[in-house]
Amino acid sequence: xxxxxxxxxxxxxxxxxxxxxxxxxxxxxxxxxxxxxxxxxxxxxxxxxxxxxxxxxxxxxxxxxxxxxxxxxxxxxxxxxxxxxxxxxxxxxxxxxxxxxxxxxxxxxxxxxxx
Numbered sequence: 001x002x003x004x005x006x007x008x009x010x011x012x013x014x015x016x017x018x019x020x021x022x023x024x025x026x027x028x029x030x031x032x033x034x035x036x037x038x039x040x041x042x043x044x045x046x047x048x049x050x051x052x053x054x055x056x057x058x059x060x061x062x063x064x065x066x067x068x069x070x071x072x073x074x075x076x077x078x079x080x081x082x083x084x085x086x087x088x089x090x091x092x093x094x095x096x097x098x099x100x101x102x103x104x105x106x107x108x109x110x111x112x113x114x115x
Contacts, residue, residue: 011025012025017054017055021046021051025043046100046105048105064088066085066108068107071102075094076095082108
């Protein structure tokens with residue numbers, strides 16, 4: 001099966017995890033297509049000043065692969081810039097946030113795997 005870019009459903013979330021602004025998603029696979037092994041496989045766009053608030057993952061792990069821009073990840077209390085091609089790994093039981101502190105949009109591929 002091939003799903004073209006224009007066929008991937010879009011959605012958005014305001015103040016995600018108590019973050020700022022509106023996070024935009026382009027879902028690459030549905031929950032059913034993830035076969036119970038993951039709950040998110042999406043491209044996330046953060047406009048300037050937009051963020052996903054600091055939160056903890058329980059019984060799952062989240063991976064961010066930076067596609068464009070330079071978002072900042074708070075990795076268990078340590079802020080780190082992501083560059084295109086970098087991967088941020090947030091294992092089960094750890095906490096993180098994601099913010100765009102720049103003046104251009106950032107895109108990351110997000111995958112949340114279930115334990």
